Amino acid sequence: MTLDLPKTTDDILTRDVHLVQSWADLNSLKQNGATTAIVEAEGSYVTDSQGNRLIDGIGGLWCVNVGHKRAEIIDAITEQLNTLDFYSTFYSFTHPSAAALATKLAELAPGNLNKVHFGNSGSVANETAVRVLHHYYKRLGQPSKRKILSRHGAYHGSTHLAVAMTTPHYSDGWHKAEGIVHHMRKPHYWREGDGMSEAEFTDALLADMKADIESIGAENIACFIGEPIMGAGGVIVPPAGYHKRAAELCAEYEIKVVSDEVVTAFGRLGYFFASKDVFDFQPDIITTAKGLTSGYQPLSATIMSDEIHEVISGPGGVFLHGMTYSGHPAAAAAGLANIALMEREQIPQTVRSTGKHFEATLKGLDDLDIVGEVRGSHFMIGIEFVKDKETKEIFDPALNIGLRVARKAQERGLIARPLGHILILSPTLILTPEQIDTIGAILRESILDVMKEL
Known part of the structure; x- marks a missing residue:
């Protein structure tokens, strides 16, 4: 039996109006429908309904530790x-x-x-x-x-x-x-x-x-x-x-x-x-x-x-x-x-080295002017953006700094989780060193883009 699932982005979003999404600004979704439909996943990647292949930088939601589509x-x-x-x-x-x-x-x-x-x-x-x-x-x-x-x-x-x-x-x-x-x-x-x-x-x-x-x-x-x-x-x-x-x-x-x-x-x-x-x-x-x-x-x-x-x-x-x-x-x-x-x-044992590479790569972003603190451990990292590094003053919440960086990153092929003026990364635990370097490069380019806009 084949399930009657929507195939195109328009069909998915049309049916999605009946879905109450968790932890979402429901009024904003109602007004502009800013929803990403994820339709496939494998390894450390997911694919959206537009055919874009994205690194799953949030591991579904802190959870797809061994990667997607494990037989x-x-x-x-x-x-x-x-x-x-x-x-x-x-x-x-x-x-x-x-x-x-x-x-x-x-x-x-x-x-x-x-x-x-x-x-x-x-x-x-x-x-x-x-x-x-x-x-x-x-x-x-x-x-x-x-x-x-x-x-x-x-x-x-x-x-x-x-x-x-x-x-x-x-x-x-x-x-x-x-x-x-x-x-x-x-x-x-x-x-x-x-x-x-x-x-x-x-x-x-x-x-x-x-x-x-x-x-x-x-x-x-x-x-x-x-x-x-x-x-x-x-x-x-x-x-x-x-x-x-x-x-x-x-x-x-x-x-x-x-x-x-x-x-x-x-x-x-x-x-x-x-x-x-x-x-x-x-x-x-x-x-x-x-x-x-x-x-x-x-x-x-x-x-x-x-x-x-x-x-x-x-x-x-x-x-x-x-x-x-x-x-x-x-x-x-x-x-x-x-x-x-x-x-x-031996995924936990591997994480002790690859997770440290991930941590060090992201902490290397702290040379950027709006990056106040990069914190966390292994494959659990938060990046806090600030208006002033010295005073640690945050940006006006209306600027949605975390969301802006997340959107720039998604355009470049990475899903990250915005949380006000913070960006969170909690990817699958099977990332290769090359994939980790790619994530670091995408985040740096995305933050620099937002800095230019500011």
Whole structure:
């Protein structure tokens, strides 16, 4: 059977008027229809409906880690659908692919993170982490431990509670879960350091965190949730030692640590998980999605410690949480095939060198007058544009600097993600050195073009 899909750009955009796009200026789309229709993909490239072949500089959306059109994953999904198309991991039911993937994740995750609950998005994974911890503390006779410590600049999802944990800017004009989240200082040394050394800034962040805990009361706080590197908040890398010291402080006050690795896991920073291997801290829960299947199927995982599971699985209660598609067979099969491919091709190990080449290439753009800071690590980079390098003053938001650079780059064959006055790159992890050099050249030409216009 052939699906009745639109073929031409006009046909696609005509039908697209019925689609409500995520994180888009819907009024702008309604007025000018500035939409790019992606119709094909292979390797590190996608093709739009006009026939333009573009480097996928955002990896779909932080997620197509192994590249597009990998037959190993597509075949695994097809085989699974031909064997067992769907059964949920509800009540007392399970199935082979979910059981096998849970076992594999327990093997890869650091420390005693051996219990896995599946969902279908990063937002759901983070909501699950909080619901689990609320239930955990209630069973321990500590129901007041409900508050969540997050940070300005964080991104943890867009569902009602997840967006409350996200930096407030992302919920402007929208309702969210109120009274449960406390946002702490953003760990962005370049913007927030105020003349301190990096070590002094770290001390200040931890002193602020300690003061916040004591003000709120540790007896009221369930967890601290943080991304090892902030993603949609602008690719913020915290100062050295921050995560380890924050985890130690939380342990001192009996507060659980949730590491949101929705973006940083599965090779993006050179390891399957970054919390322990890159940042040297052991979380109580890791949440992940995106790179778990490289985007081939929607799947997330909340990976919790044996100790947490022991409490929530004790006698006298039912685990009243889950989604219809938790552990979907085809999604679990995609996850297993994706991880097997990464292990066989040693993609995380390769990223430790190619990712550093990517990082160095993009950081080389900081000689341009409007490039204030290039930050990030490996295949996770943000470029912040400024009007004045000395004062770090940003451009008038109406100028849409990030969007202008992104459009120039797309004209030259590269998709990059604009975020106000920031441009984000999170490409597939299989880029060659030559492709990395091409991305650097396209970005330099595009930024120079915008500088001329300004």
